[in-house]
Amino acid sequence: MGKIYVAGVGLTKIGEHWDRGLEQLMVEAALKALEDSGLTRVNSIYVGNMAGEFLQEQAHLGAIIAEDLGMVGTPAYRVEAANASGAAAIHAGALEIASGKADAVLIVGGEKLSDGLAEEVSSALLMGERQEYEGFIGADFYSINALLYKLYMKHYGVKDDMIAVFPMLSHKHAKGVAHAQYPFEVSLEKILSSPYISEPLRRFEVSGVGDGAAAIVLIGEKLKSKIKAPKTELYISSATDFMTPFEREDPLRFQSLGVAVNKVLDEAKVDRGDVDLIEVHDATSIMAAISLESSGFAEPGESGKLAINGEFDLGGRLPYNTFGGLKARGNPFGATGVYQVVELHLQLTGRAGKNQVDSPKVGMAQSLGGVGATAIVTLLKAL
Amino acid sequence: MRVPRYWRNKLFRYRLVGWRCINCGAFHHFKPLVCKRCGSRGFREVELPKTGKLLAYTVVKIAPADFKDKAPYLIGLVELDDGTRILAQLTDFSQDELKDGARVEAVLRKIREDGESGIIEYGYKFRPLVG
């Protein structure tokens, strides 16, 4: 397998972009990524998007984005894996580079949630669960998370502050970030006094509704010396788990994530302790806690304590969600996995501005589909 | 949900009838070809017990579109008397009765109506088991 490099990145601010459509957001991010890389053409385009068929009634986004980029003729497909769709698109593109079939590919993740009403966004999110089961009884994404939250508190004997600390941390890191949807701090007290969205899960413990797009250009060995833009080396792995957490041997563990993390560390020949920063899929506070523990960055039931002790701060042992994560940077479903990798790349190429972590060498991004039924883990190495 | 899709799986929704893997015992809500846990292909049809205990519950506040007019409603994780765990809506609970660990029993109730298909869809819910 050939090596894979990130050679350009682009993103849009996340928010409610009433004046721009899904396609326009994706094109804006894609043009920025191409410009960053210095390339004007690629061999293939991979689009990550989850809910376009439902919220925009638009399928066939691959050919649409190729046309809107003035690249008619270029092969282009949409890749879907619920909330991990963006990361899945990266995975697909990375495989084409690694195989040697392509020298350069463009990945664009985009989602436009503000086109939907609140209940439609909830329905879109529910499509990542099994409609025959959870969908039929109205057990939405947040209710599944709420049940896990209760099991977690009971099993480990911890209170909600050990879980609600994660959104506080994401907000702390999003402060002043230009592309973040919520670039401000929120205190733990404020999080813990916000209304329940699904008891014990509170409003300020879940990501909001936003629109956004992010893009990256991947290249292989052949173009590496020809491209002057700052580059990082990319590794990516994925795994699946049972759709319903309650059918897993341990519902409080994302086995898929543990497996994917181990695989990617193995392929990159990196020890867990060498990871300098991490992007965690904090669609909810409880998913952040379970993710850190399932992937071996915290002992079971201990992640909240580490967070409170400052281990995941920008200057801590393992800086976490350095631009605000899903909670505060924002979570436009199919774009989110691409945002994570863009942000890692900015960190590893020393372009993270005031959020810059001190000379990082290795970064990891974890993207989850559903409540962990899909896990896709990307690892970037500084060159 | 489209009518044929609803109709195909009504055994589980009406009576908690599903398929258990002969090799490993994994329960499947809908008729499988391959066991999701061990990959074997032999199953027997089983009717799950109708009573159990509530392991945890929550309240859905912002519901998906098909349930918008039902919110807020209760979702519970129930452990049936044979150990099978299933997700269900809860019904007929008073505030006093609503606690994790409560004994519950299955009842057939209306789940929703007037979706894309316009039909009224029924299915199991769990209510407090009295006595």
Ligand SMILES: [Zn+2]
């Ligand atoms: Zn089996």
